[in-house]
Amino acid sequence: MPRRTAPVGELVGRAREGDSRAVARLISLVEDESPLLREVMAELAPYAGHAHIVGITGSPGVGKSTSTSALVSAYRETGKRVGVLAVDPSSPFSGGALLGDRVRMQDHATDRGVFIRSMASRGHLGGLSWSTPQALRVLDAAGFDVVLVETVGVGQSEVEIAGMADTTLVLLAPGMGDGIQAAKAGILEVGDIYVVNKADRDGVQSVTRDLRSMLALAERSEGAWSPPILKTVASRNEGVAEVVQAIEDRLEWMRGNGVLTERRRSRARDEIEAIATTALRARFAHLHGDARLDVLAAKVADGGTDPYSAADELIAAL
Amino acid sequence: MPRRTAPVGELVGRAREGDSRAVARLISLVEDESPLLREVMAELAPYAGHAHIVGITGSPGVGKSTSTSALVSAYRETGKRVGVLAVDPSSPFSGGALLGDRVRMQDHATDRGVFIRSMASRGHLGGLSWSTPQALRVLDAAGFDVVLVETVGVGQSEVEIAGMADTTLVLLAPGMGDGIQAAKAGILEVGDIYVVNKADRDGVQSVTRDLRSMLALAERSEGAWSPPILKTVASRNEGVAEVVQAIEDRLEWMRGNGVLTERRRSRARDEIEAIATTALRARFAHLHGDARLDVLAAKVADGGTDPYSAADELIAAL
Numbered sequence: 001m002p003r004r005t006a007p008v009g010e011l012v013g014r015a016r017e018g019d020s021r022a023v024a025r026l027i028s029l030v031e032d033e034s035p036l037l038r039e040v041m042a043e044l045a046p047y048a049g050h051a052h053i054v055g056i057t058g059s060p061g062v063g064k065s066t067s068t069s070a071l072v073s074a075y076r077e078t079g080k081r082v083g084v085l086a087v088d089p090s091s092p093f094s095g096g097a098l099l100g101d102r103v104r105m106q107d108h109a110t111d112r113g114v115f116i117r118s119m120a121s122r123g124h125l126g127g128l129s130w131s132t133p134q135a136l137r138v139l140d141a142a143g144f145d146v147v148l149v150e151t152v153g154v155g156q157s158e159v160e161i162a163g164m165a166d167t168t169l170v171l172l173a174p175g176m177g178d179g180i181q182a183a184k185a186g187i188l189e190v191g192d193i194y195v196v197n198k199a200d201r202d203g204v205q206s207v208t209r210d211l212r213s214m215l216a217l218a219e220r221s222e223g224a225w226s227p228p229i230l231k232t233v234a235s236r237n238e239g240v241a242e243v244v245q246a247i248e249d250r251l252e253w254m255r256g257n258g259v260l261t262e263r264r265r266s267r268a269r270d271e272i273e274a275i276a277t278t279a280l281r282a283r284f285a286h287l288h289g290d291a292r293l294d295v296l297a298a299k300v301a302d303g304g305t306d307p308y309s310a311a312d313e314l315i316a317a318l
Numbered sequence: 319m320p321r322r323t324a325p326v327g328e329l330v331g332r333a334r335e336g337d338s339r340a341v342a343r344l345i346s347l348v349e350d351e352s353p354l355l356r357e358v359m360a361e362l363a364p365y366a367g368h369a370h371i372v373g374i375t376g377s378p379g380v381g382k383s384t385s386t387s388a389l390v391s392a393y394r395e396t397g398k399r400v401g402v403l404a405v406d407p408s409s410p411f412s413g414g415a416l417l418g419d420r421v422r423m424q425d426h427a428t429d430r431g432v433f434i435r436s437m438a439s440r441g442h443l444g445g446l447s448w449s450t451p452q453a454l455r456v457l458d459a460a461g462f463d464v465v466l467v468e469t470v471g472v473g474q475s476e477v478e479i480a481g482m483a484d485t486t487l488v489l490l491a492p493g494m495g496d497g498i499q500a501a502k503a504g505i506l507e508v509g510d511i512y513v514v515n516k517a518d519r520d521g522v523q524s525v526t527r528d529l530r531s532m533l534a535l536a537e538r539s540e541g542a543w544s545p546p547i548l549k550t551v552a553s554r555n556e557g558v559a560e561v562v563q564a565i566e567d568r569l570e571w572m573r574g575n576g577v578l579t580e581r582r583r584s585r586a587r588d589e590i591e592a593i594a595t596t597a598l599r600a601r602f603a604h605l606h607g608d609a610r611l612d613v614l615a616a617k618v619a620d621g622g623t624d625p626y627s628a629a630d631e632l633i634a635a636l
Contacts, residue, residue, distance in 0.1 A: 045623055266615070301583045303365065
């Protein structure tokens with residue numbers, strides 16, 4: 001194990017005191033899949049479960065970065081500490097993202113109550129679903145009141161983010177090819193709050209109307225959360241306070257009916273399973289040499305055995 | 319274990335002799351996640367690895383069913399036996415699909431060299447990625463020369479299907495909202511053969527041109543397969559023979575350079591891992607009572623432990 005500059009316990013302490021560099025270092029350990037992660041997570045555990053995790057998703061060009069920045073400012077006016085995690089599900093690199101961070105940070109550069117970090121999500125161990133929950137765990141334990149997780153809605157990423165957030169904001173905008181947005185049926189399953197940004201543009205009525213009628217078709221059980229549709233011009237801070245209010249309303253609602261606790265437990269369950277499965281897969285691969293699974297796979301492909309017997313053999317070898 | 323009408327060995331024998339009802343029964347065992355599956359897969363194993371698995375995907379409305387039916391007819395003219403598996407990634411039910419099968423079967427109803435089956439994919443154990451490979455294993459071992467797996471390209475389903483197929487056909491059509499199709503960047507990663515169907519319609523040139531320029535941007539390594547772009551009017555059988563030829567060319571290419579073997583081994587690896595992981599998850603859930611994982615999750619959510627320690631505890635309990 002490499003010699004490290006600061007012990008994990010000290011890093012965690014500094015992160016909780018608002019030291020951005022310590023927070024950044026902890027998230028780097030997540031990104032690097034560091035062997036120190038176990039120790040980090042053990043140190044963080046007692047401080048878990050306080051932040052409101054808010055997912056922000058939408059097609060490219062709807063104004064996610066601008067909206068996130070406006071939400072940060074609005075939250076700072078209420079005195080709350082805000083963490084931002086921008087997850088790029090398409091990039092295998094984090095180098096480019098870091099430049100983006102510096103640009104994005106400008107509005108909040110001198111504010112110790114704000115932390116912004118971009119993260120590439122295609123790690124070795126399963127990307128979005130493996131590293132993002134752990135980075136959120138860092139920000140939660142570091143004492144941020146609100147953590148905004150921003151991701152572009154492509155493929156399954158918005159569904160994955162929604163699974164990791166307490167509350168999910170879906171951003172739309174007029175003139176973005178409504179067909180494309182509507183075709184992404186996924187967004188109708190994940191949104192807790194819908195925000196039509198760039199509401200000063202033509203077509204805002206039609207986007208809002210389409211959205212309303214699509215949501216009306218969705219079946220909701222008795223007592224379920226009814227997602228509001230809000231309009232913003234994030235670049236001019238218009239309507240942003242109302243979005244913050246909706247996020248806080250949602251938090252109150254979740255606190256009142258046990259949904260918050262249930263979501264957090266469900267996420268912890270997913271995390272434990274993901275870590276356990278990853279650990280077992282690593283054992284599958286390394287047991288009796290790296291080639292073990294390959295040998296079994298070749299045997300199955302050639303008809304020498306069936307996948308169930310091969311799976312048995314793999315498990316038995318544990 | 320329930321008393322069964324025919325022993326598994328007999329069912330497999332009948333399936334290999336071309337008895338459609340026996341094939342259908344075996345696929346039902348897959349769909350039902352029957353405890354007999356282990357026995358089925360053991361009986362099928364020696365006959366594995368002969369069919370060319372061809373995935374067919376595309377947005378709703380591009381003409382997937384018509385194209386599949388036309389491909390079946392074209393393959394039958396060459397004397398080959400064809401199996402068709404239509405996977406619906408959105409439906410949790412298979413009841414509706416069965417009616418669809420009967421309609422689709424009309425063209426091939428009296429042909430013992432053709433088997434068509436729809437399958438809902440949202441089973442208990444992970445849907446598309448768990449049940450589809452096993453159904454393909456049934457059709458492969460039943461002796462079909464070609465197995466067409468048709469699925470609508472929504473979410474990740476086209477990526478999943480491509481992972482299970484030797485060759486993937488991506489269907490497009492003019493006038494379908496090219497923006498939507500282009501936005502689905504996923505299709506550019508998965509297609510081995512692109513087919514622009516409904517090529518008698520306006521806009522075929524623009525779809526073809528857009529596709530060509532998008533494919534030109536994709537990086538391909540030296541010696542990689544270069545995906546052809548073909549045009550069809552499947553409803554009139556125009557261009558279908560050329561598609562069959564392209565599929566056969568691709569098969570030859572894969573046979574010649576070891577890609578076919580590598581893909582089959584890689585799929586077997588995925589299958590073994592999926593079965594082993596599923597088995598371990600079932601043990602996670604049932605070990606020390608069903609509530610074991612829930613208790614650990616609540617402890618993590620409440621800060622009583624961290625997910626790594628919880629995962630250790632889960633694994634140790636195995």
